[in-house]
Amino acid sequence: MLNVKNVDVTINKRPIIKNVSFSVYPGEVLGFIGPNGAGKSTLIKAISHIVRYRGSIQWHGQSLKQMSAKARARFLSYVPQSLELDIPFTVFDAVYMGRFPYKSNRLENEKIVKKALDRVGILHLQDRIVATLSGGQKQLVAMAKAIAQDAQILILDEPTSALDLYFQLQLLDMMKELAEEGRLVLLAIHDLSYAYRFCDRLTLMENGQLTHLGFPKDVITTKRLQETYHVYTKIYEDHHTTAVIPLRVIE
Numbered sequence: 001m002l003n004v005k006n007v008d009v010t011i012n013k014r015p016i017i018k019n020v021s022f023s024v025y026p027g028e029v030l031g032f033i034g035p036n037g038a039g040k041s042t043l044i045k046a047i048s049h050i051v052r053y054r055g056s057i058q059w060h061g062q063s064l065k066q067m068s069a070k071a072r073a074r075f076l077s078y079v080p081q082s083l084e085l086d087i088p089f090t091v092f093d094a095v096y097m098g099r100f101p102y103k104s105n106r107l108e109n110e111k112i113v114k115k116a117l118d119r120v121g122i123l124h125l126q127d128r129i130v131a132t133l134s135g136g137q138k139q140l141v142a143m144a145k146a147i148a149q150d151a152q153i154l155i156l157d158e159p160t161s162a163l164d165l166y167f168q169l170q171l172l173d174m175m176k177e178l179a180e181e182g183r184l185v186l187l188a189i190h191d192l193s194y195a196y197r198f199c200d201r202l203t204l205m206e207n208g209q210l211t212h213l214g215f216p217k218d219v220i221t222t223k224r225l226q227e228t229y230h231v232y233t234k235i236y237e238d239h240h241t242t243a244v245i246p247l248r249v250i251e
């Protein structure tokens with residue numbers, strides 16, 4: 001279980017995350033939704049130990065703060081919204097970086113990297129320089145790196161924002177599979193239809209606070225979307241899916 005307790009993040013003396021607590025279990029996909037600037041990225045960066053926080057974050061009772069970065073990387077992998085690499089790394093090398101927490105068995109690691117590239121559908125890009133890829137392709141490289149890292153907790157910041165429809169669905173299906181394999185998947189996501197469909201539970205963030213946590217049908221309601229996003233929406237449901245249709249802004 002991942003246990004986040006009383007987490008605060010302060011940047012330049014401004015409280016950005018305020019007293020956030022929740023627990024989540026392996027096998028779950030937990031989505032973070034909320035308006036721009038609500039604190040989703042900052043909270044998931046705190047959980048990923050990229051920004052400093054006060055409070056406690058434990059994985060099966062073990063404090064993540066007290067682990068070395070290398071030890072933590074065996075538990076947790078963070079996928080940023082865009083992978084910016086200044087060094088002219090190839091796709092293969094970038095994904096190979098995901099193997100850094102493990103012993104260096106070159107042949108074994110290469111096999112794992114190829115498998116991750118194949119699973120994400122970008123094996124054909126393996127010799128390309130990451131900096132020359134499209135935004136969506138870079139997002140897929142970051143995802144392949146996380147898969148090669150083979151961590152129990154995957155944390156993704158808007159993983160579908162630069163992807164076309166095919167790769168959006170492919171990536172979200174893959175996340176579900178990874179959760180079904182017993183991993184924990186946390187992701188920030190703006191698309192509420194996808195949030196509804198692919199997340200087991202959702203957390204709604206507003207002004208640095210976690211205001212609601214529950215099943216998608218309980219968190220996403222037209223009334224709450226009016227209050228939180230200041231938008232009128234229609235929630236469309238049929239036997240196959242639920243979609244959140246934005247209608248117009250509330251003046």
Ligand SMILES: Nc1ncnc2c1ncn2[C@@H]1O[C@H](COP(=O)(O)OP(=O)(O)OP(=O)(O)O)[C@@H](O)[C@H]1O
Pocket residue numbers: 011012016034035036037038039040041042043188
């Ligand atoms: N390094 C920083 N320095 C100053 N302010 C910051 C920093 N990082 C985040 N913030 C502020 O913290 C607040 C939360 O930002 P955050 O990126 O976590 O929001 P978000 O919910 O991810 O938004 P979005 O949906 O736009 O990605 C914003 O007001 C942002 O300006």
Ligand SMILES: [Mg+2]
Pocket residue numbers: 040041042157188
């Ligand atoms: Mg963000």
